[in-house]
Amino acid sequence: MNASLQILVEKLKNNSLSFRILDEKTTMISSRDVEKVFAGDPREIWKTLILTDEKEFFAAFLCGRDRLDIKKTQNALGVASLRMAKAKELKEKLKIQPGEVCPLTVNLAVACDSSISSFEKINFGSGDVSFGIEMKVNDILKFLKPKVIDIRED
Secondary structure, three states, X not given: OOHHHHHHXXXXXXXXXXXXXXXXXXXOOOHHHHHHHOOOOHHHEEEXXXXXXXXXXXXXXXXXXXXXXXXXXXXXXXXXXXXXXXXXXXXXXXXXXXXXXXXXOOOOEEEEEHHHHHOOEEEEEOOOOOEEEEEEHHHHHHHHOOEEEOOEOO
C-alpha cells in the first residue's frame, strides 16, 4: 500500500466513513482491468477522469462502462472548453500516474455522474494500482461533496 493510500485510509477512519480496501493482487490501471478481477456487478466499478481547460484541472467521476460527455461536463463545471489531461500533465502537474487517480485524493473540483444515486455502494481507484476502494455512495458523497449532474453520454 503506497503512502497516498495509507493517508487516505486514516482520513476515512478519522471521518468515521465505512470503506473496504480491495486487494486483487494485480495491477489495475483502467476500469476494464478491474472488471477482469472483480466478482460483483461491473456497473459498480467507477472511474475518475482528469480534465483540463488549459488553466485548471477537474475530475469527472462516472461508471467505468460509461463514456464522458465533454459538453455536459463543461456546462456542469462552468468552463468553456475541456479536454482529457495527458499522462505527462498528470505526472508533472498533479504528481500522479495514470491508474493512480482517486477521486478522494485529487483535490480538484469533481463532477459526479447522477447515476451514482442508483447504487448503494461502488468501487473505484484508490491511488495505488494494486488496490481498489469500495464505499457506500452516501459516504462518498459526504466526503467528496461533488457536483452531482448527468455527465455521461446518452
